[in-house]
Amino acid sequence: MSNIQHLVRNAFGRLQLVDLQGRIHDNVTPVRAHPLSAPDEGIALVGEDGHEIAWIDHLDRQPEAVRSLLQEEFASREMMPTVERVVSVSTFSTPSEWTVETDRGPTSFILKSEEDIRRLGEGRLLIASSHGIHFLVPDRFAMDRGSKKLLERFL
Structure with a gap:
């Protein structure tokens, strides 16, 4: 169920929502209810005052224009690199320096x-660096053999 009649970007690049009653809401912010476990289910569109204006049960059931705008908005705000490979770990005790390859390029961080390694279920992991950046491992079982071996030492 959705209370959206129309969703566009205004002249300042912010989201503008027209609800089913024809009211215009400027500077709308999408917020995921379950950003890690179900990122495309349960999305609130929140107004400047922090109150929910509209609710989207499933992102994939929205018209392409709405879905595209919301995905662009999330991509511009959310910084969660996906770990594709663990290259090296400085030591098997903590703190340790990790060198990884992500979907945004190679990087290093301190664990x-x-x-700071959280299991999310179904082989997914969330790793928090010492600087507060979260790295997502979408499926640790699908990683290369070396990466799996290094991860297992910390799980």
């Missing part, structure tokens, strides 16, 4: 403790 403060094993508790």
Whole structure:
């Protein structure tokens, strides 16, 4: 169910929503209810005052124009690199320096403790660096053999 009649970018590049009653809401912000476990389900469109204006049950059931705008908005705000390969780990105790290849290129970060690796289920992991950047491992079982071996030492 959705309360959206029309969703566009205004002249300032911010989202503008026209609800089913014809009211115009400027500077709308999409917020995922479950950003890690179900990122395309349960999206609130929130007004400047922080109150929910509209709710989207499933992103994939929205018209292409709405879906595209929301995906662009999330992509511009969300910084969660996906780890494609673990290249090296400085030591098997923490803190340790990790060198990884991500969907945004190679990088290094410090893992403060094993508790900074969170299991999300179905082989997914969320790794928090010492600087607060979260790295997503979408399926640790599908990674190359070397990466799996390094990850297992910390799980």
